[in-house]
Amino acid sequence: MATPQSENFPELSWVLTVLNSSSSDIWLSFAPVAGESARYLNVSLKDINWLSLVYVVAAIPLSFGTTWMLDTLGLRVTLILGSWLNMLGAVLRFCGTLLVQQGAVLFPVVMLGQTLGALAQPLIIFTPTKLAALWFPHRQRATANMIASMSNAVGVLLANLVSPLIATTAAQIPTLLIAYAVPACIACFLATVGIRSSVPPTPPSASAESSSEPFLLGFGLLLRNGRYLILLLCFGSGIAIFTAFSTLLEQILCVRGYANDFVGVCGALFIAFGVAGAGLAGLYVDKTKKFTEVVKISLSLSALACIAFSVVSQFPQQKVAVAIVSSLFGLFGFSAYPVAMELSVECSYPVGEATSSGLVFVSGQVQSLLYIVLLQALATPLADVPLSTCGNAALSWRVPMMVFAGLWSFFTCCFVIFFNTRYRRLEAEERAAYAAQRSTVPVSGNVASER
Numbered sequence: 001m002a003t004p005q006s007e008n009f010p011e012l013s014w015v016l017t018v019l020n021s022s023s024s025d026i027w028l029s030f031a032p033v034a035g036e037s038a039r040y041l042n043v044s045l046k047d048i049n050w051l052s053l054v055y056v057v058a059a060i061p062l063s064f065g066t067t068w069m070l071d072t073l074g075l076r077v078t079l080i081l082g083s084w085l086n087m088l089g090a091v092l093r094f095c096g097t098l099l100v101q102q103g104a105v106l107f108p109v110v111m112l113g114q115t116l117g118a119l120a121q122p123l124i125i126f127t128p129t130k131l132a133a134l135w136f137p138h139r140q141r142a143t144a145n146m147i148a149s150m151s152n153a154v155g156v157l158l159a160n161l162v163s164p165l166i167a168t169t170a171a172q173i174p175t176l177l178i179a180y181a182v183p184a185c186i187a188c189f190l191a192t193v194g195i196r197s198s199v200p201p202t203p204p205s206a207s208a209e210s211s212s213e214p215f216l217l218g219f220g221l222l223l224r225n226g227r228y229l230i231l232l233l234c235f236g237s238g239i240a241i242f243t244a245f246s247t248l249l250e251q252i253l254c255v256r257g258y259a260n261d262f263v264g265v266c267g268a269l270f271i272a273f274g275v276a277g278a279g280l281a282g283l284y285v286d287k288t289k290k291f292t293e294v295v296k297i298s299l300s301l302s303a304l305a306c307i308a309f310s311v312v313s314q315f316p317q318q319k320v321a322v323a324i325v326s327s328l329f330g331l332f333g334f335s336a337y338p339v340a341m342e343l344s345v346e347c348s349y350p351v352g353e354a355t356s357s358g359l360v361f362v363s364g365q366v367q368s369l370l371y372i373v374l375l376q377a378l379a380t381p382l383a384d385v386p387l388s389t390c391g392n393a394a395l396s397w398r399v400p401m402m403v404f405a406g407l408w409s410f411f412t413c414c415f416v417i418f419f420n421t422r423y424r425r426l427e428a429e430e431r432a433a434y435a436a437q438r439s440t441v442p443v444s445g446n447v448a449s450e451r
Contacts, residue, residue, distance in 0.1 A: 013135075015194050016127055017151040019083055019187040023124045024155030025162075025180050026090050026117040027055045032163040032264050033176070034250050035390055040170035041107045045251060045390075046376060051114050052247045056369045058118035063362040066122040070130050070354035071218075076195045082123030083191035089116030090177075090184035097174035122361070125152055129341050129357040146282030146338035150275045153334060156246055157275075160267025164260040218351035222359060227421040228348045232363045234415035235340045238299060239364025241306065241408045242333055244371045245270070252397045254390040255382065256316040266326040273327040274334025281335040289426065291343040296416045298336035303405075303412040305329040310401035349425035371407070375400040 030037040034048045041048070069078045096109030128148030132141040167176045222228050250263045281294050305328040312321045341357045348356040379395040388394040 013131070013148070015083075015187065015190045016079065016124075016131060016148055018183070019079065019086065019124050019191060020128075020148065020151040021155035021158065022090075022180075022183045022187045023082075023086055023117065023121050024152045025159050026086065026093075026114070026184065027121065028052060028156055028159040028246055029093075029163060029176065029180055031247050032160050032250050032267060033167040033173075033260055035254065035260075036167050036170045037173060040173040041110065043107050047107065049247060049372065049376065051111065053369060053372060054111065054114050055118040055121055056243065056365045056372075058115060059122050059365040060362060060369075062119060062122045063126070063358050063365070066126050067352070067354040067358040069123070070126055070358075071352035075127060075130060075134070076197060078123050079127060079195055080191050082120040083188040085116050085120035086124065087181075087184045087188035089113045089118075089120065090181040092116060094174065094177040094181050097177060122358075126354050126358045126361065128338070129345060129353045132342070133345065133353045141286070141342060143279075143282040143286050145342055146278045149338045149341065150278050150334070153271050153275055153278075153337075157268050157271035160246075160264045160271065164264035168260075218348075218355045219359075221351050222348055222356060225348055227419060228344065228356070230415065230419045231340065231344055231347065232360055234411045234419070235295070235299075235336070235344075236360055236363025236367050237407065237411035238302070238333065238336065238340075239361065240367035240371045241404070243364065243368040244375060244404065245329070247372055248375060248397075251390065251395065252313055252401070253322070255388050255394045255397060256314065257389060258316075258319070258322070259389050262319060266323055269323055269327040270330035271334070272330070274330035277331040277335030278338055281339050285339050285342070289423065291339055291346060291423065292420065295336045295340050295343060296419070298332050298339070299412045299415060302329060302333035302336070303409045305332055306408045307405045310405040313401060314398055343421070346423040346425050347421035349428060371404075375404060378403060 030048050030051045034045055037051075038045050038048050066078070069081075090113065093110050093113030096106055096113060128145050131148055132145040162179065163176060166179055167173055222232075246267065249267055250260060253263050253266070254260070277298070281298065285291055285294055305325060309322075309325045309329055312318050312325050315321075341360065344356045344360050345351075345353050375397075378400040379397055380399075382388075382394045382396050
């Protein structure tokens with residue numbers, strides 16, 4: 001199959017990149033400035049955490065509908081709907097700040113805006129695997145998935161940099177919200193006018209040309225696929241670990257005297273090195289097809305980095321060590337993400353790409369909710385913390401960090417020991433290519449004999 005050529009392809013890929021980045025911007029707007037946000041909205045830190053957790057809660061039931069939409073209605077309808085929900089949520093959050101002057105209750109309005117953004121996230125974040133499968137040949141799929149997926153990580157990076165930069169005081173929270181509303185409006189406009197087709201005019205591979213299993217049948221096949229279930233649980237735990245890290249990083253570090261600008265730098269290094277690692281992993285896997293080996297090595301190294309972070313984050317005045325460990329954690333952890341999503345498709349083919357990769361994301365969201373609630377419950381108040389920059393009551397994160405590292409180490413070991421699979425999609429494409437070559441042999445032989 002030839003690589004697809006279409007004027008629509010650049011628009012589709014660029015719109016997805018901008019939209020994915022905007023979605024994660026809105027998701028983590030408040031996490032890097034949790035203290036300032038709590039003071040401005042006049043709520044507790046646990047309430048601020050729910051502004052991030054609502055994305056997790058909303059994704060759990062909506063993900064099943066999203067996978068059906070992607071596999072049935074296609075990329076175009078799904079992305080346009082997601083862009084509008086994302087934009088409306090961002091605008092509503094800013095409008096809620098205007099109510100302060102009238103003495104109205106602010107937090108429920110902001111939460112409603114976050115909820116609309118949360119409804120949009122599954123419609124956006126599930127698309128990279130589907131985009132790679134429909135628009136790219138096998139030698140480019142992992143790289144394409146990486147680029148589309150890591151645009152979400154770039155949004156997290158921007159949130160970690162922009163939020164502390166703009167919201168240096170609680171009074172600047174409205175400015176922060178309008179700063180995130182502008183890209184959401186731009187992404188909505190680009191999606192509405194720029195996406196004109198869900199599929200290319202020429203399928204790039206045999207798997208892209210063939211139809212996937214119906215949603216309910218595919219869902220049943222996944223539940224009977226032992227290898228897929230191991231990936232679902234273990235890598236879902238990895239998604240949960242990274243969500244908890246991004247959500248709670250500021251609260252963990254501020255207790256030891258680290259300011260928000262440094263926390264933002266650590267979050268940015270976490271993402272920047274992660275994007276670099278994902279890029280290298282995607283290119284390597286496209287050339288070698290060593291999906292399983294790359295994921296196992298990446299997860300093992302990220303578990304070691306997680307253990308190191310759980311230790312160094314409990315000591316003050318260790319900026320260099322905290323920054324280095326955060327960078328390594330992102331480098332090894334994020335490099336596994338796009339490869340694992342491709343691996344979920346390979347081990348479950350011919351189930352639809354959105355269904356197989358989407359359920360892994362759902363697993364991550366469910367576990368994210370459990371992890372964040374558990375870690376917050378294990379955090380205990382500290383009476384006297386002279387170095388704290390938290391603003392509100394400081395919490396001890398020593399025990400939660402031990403549990404944090406222990407959970408990730410356990411699930412990494414389970415994946416390394418028990419997971420192994422055939423690459424079913426690649427095998428199907430090889431069989432299709434071999435059959436196509438066999439079908440041309442008699443024709444060429446007859447032509448030769450006639451000559």
